[in-house]
Amino acid sequence: MTRGKPPIIPEAEKTLTGVYADPVPQALILTAIVISFGLQSFAIVLLKRVHALVQTDDLNQLNTPDTSI
Template sequence: MELLLIILIGVLYATGIFMMLRRSMVKLLIGLILLGNGANMLIFVLGGITTGKPPIIGESEKILSGIYADPIPQSLILTAIVISFGLQAFAIVLLKRVYVLIETDDLNDLTTPETDI
């Protein structure tokens, strides 16, 4: 199972970098989304995949006993998802505004001098 996830992480990183090297702003945004998802999967795999109980200490126990799932990678991934959603929403609005002003999504057209606009 972990080998499949590692291959998926590699594919997400490779396609994300490939998409970010394209000239289109939309492809740049898609590449950024893929890299974010690859980073989330990497945190998930590095945190260790264990099937166990939630880390809750019972009333009669003093310490955790047995196998339990680590909540730290899960909370880091949830935080990263919320931050990346905000970044994606901002980037989509910014992309739309740039497209309205320049009427193209080619990154080479953004390097024109201000006198031409």
């Protein structure tokens, strides 16, 4: 059983006829994958930069205000 054909209009016809696959959900899923990869990459770089500047990954030390100023 075929769920849907690719949304390609044959040369002899002017419109799509019958059941065809909708490409929009596939495009949205690929967009979500790309956005989540970019966000994950940004978070990793941000955490590495914070660790390089502060020299710790302890959240209690990161949350305390710097009183030396």
